Amino acid sequence: MTEIYINGNLYKVSLPEDTPLLWVIREHIGLTGTKFGCGKGICGACTVLLEEEPIRSCITPLKAVKGKRITTIEGIPANHPVKRAWVELNVPQCGYCQPGQIVEAYALLKKNPRASREEIVRTMSSHLCRCGTYPRILRAILRAQS
Ligand code: FES
Known part of the structure; x- marks a missing residue:
């Protein structure tokens, strides 16, 4: 057990x-x-x-x-800034990879709320998205910081 x-x-x-x-x-x-x-x-x-x-x-x-x-x-609460930004910017396309992307983004901003654009890109580059939603993911994380 x-x-x-x-x-x-x-x-x-x-x-x-x-x-x-x-x-x-x-x-x-x-x-x-x-x-x-x-x-x-x-x-x-x-x-x-x-x-x-x-x-x-x-x-x-x-x-x-x-x-x-x-x-x-x-x-992760539905009203967390990361989840809200994902919805507001219509980030997902097929959506399959998005839970993993959101969990990573949530952890990054918890650790470093003011993470730079470069840090965000570096961290999120370990996640693959076959639909290529990377630009929207970046915008959503930047929005969640504001
Ligand atoms: Fe675990 Fe791809 S399913 S890293």
Whole structure:
């Protein structure tokens, strides 16, 4: 039995300790906002926060988050400036990668509310978007800062 806190709720899961966190979140807890993209830690679609740090949940085993606090896209309030900016600027196209993008942007602004344009671009460059919404993502993060 492994205990984890997701979005402030305690969950007790009976799964092998090497089960990827992404499967736990989606299949066993039923929070499907976090997406499966590459499964190799490359695309960023599966990003969640471990305490305050963005991690790739597809390559993070359950044992690494035992007793820790996880935040998924569902755990970020709808009225948070980052989510509001995403809606106001119609950032998503297909939308698949956007939960991971938003979680990364949320973590960045929490850590550094005045992050420069260069820091934003550098941080967000670890996330892939097949629709090429990068310019809108940048504008949304800049708007969320204002
Ligand atoms: Fe985890 Fe791509 S699905 S990084």
